[in-house]
Amino acid sequence: MSDNEPLWNWKLNLGIALTSVILIASQPNQVSATSLDDSEVIHSLSLAQTNKRLRTRPLSKIYLAQSQFPNPIPPRTPEPPIRDPQPQPSPPIELKPAPTPTPSGLSEIPGTITVKQFKFIGNTAFSNNELRELVKEFINKPISFAELLQVEEIIKNKYTAGCRGDNQQPCYLNSGAFIPANQTFTKDKAIITVRVVEGGIENIEITGLNRLRSGYIRSRIERGISQPL
CATH class of the missing domain: 3.10.20.310 (membrane protein fhac)
Known part of the structure; x- marks a missing residue:
């Protein structure tokens, strides 16, 4: 029994060592698998939290963020309205003194x-x-x-x-x-x-009246031209 005890101890130690190697060899896969599962979980949690923040974000902030993007189309400058040319007022009539007729010779x-x-x-x-x-x-x-x-x-x-x-x-x-x-x-x-x-006015012609009578207008004009011009 004593002769076989070292051999048995050596086999036991070898078995423990092999078991440890097997455990160590298989452990990285488990850790890697665990790590991969944790990153997926963290990524899923991150997306969920982002979606939640977007759903709970006030509309005013979203509109504000959208308005910060530059408008690719510049606003069109309105063209000035085309106005019809106004008729120019007629120049005032210049009255010249009537020539004095002189007997010839x-x-x-x-x-x-x-x-x-x-x-x-x-x-x-x-x-x-x-x-x-x-x-x-x-x-x-x-x-x-x-x-x-x-x-x-x-x-x-x-x-x-x-x-x-x-x-x-x-x-x-x-x-x-x-x-x-x-x-x-x-x-x-x-x-x-x-x-x-x-000088005086020989004839008075009144046209274009809608409300006033021509006789009334004529009497007013004749009153103002009773004296010579």
Whole structure:
């Protein structure tokens, strides 16, 4: 028994050693398998927690996160509206003084004439006495026919005096005077007729009225143009 005891101990130790080797050899597979199972479990838990956070995330934060992405299409700049061209206002009508008709050749008549009186016709803005006062320097003295024609200019200046500068006199821009031709008079005591032409409106035409009567408008206009223009 004593002789076989070392052999038995050696076999026992060898068996224990082999068993340990087998256990050690098989243990990495188990550990690896265990490790693989744990990573899958952890990965599953991670996905579950992520899905839970997404489900419980407030909508405002999700919208905010989506709005942070740049818009690939830039907003279109609105084009300015096309406007129809407005009609340009007509330029104001400039009224020019009416030309004073002059008898042809009257200024070239030789000799002199003595005027006894000037007779005015057609004047309403100024009286005969006012106009005679303007030409009294040509009365009862010999004057040439060129000087006689100056009476026309003097009367015209009386009507248009208020149209110049800050003159406070009335302005009758379209009025004037002329000495008609074919008058018969003597050289010593001539009575000269001077015709005054006062500007005015010959006709009033009213169109396009919807509510007001044309007669009412006409009466208002005629009231404002009772004086010469």
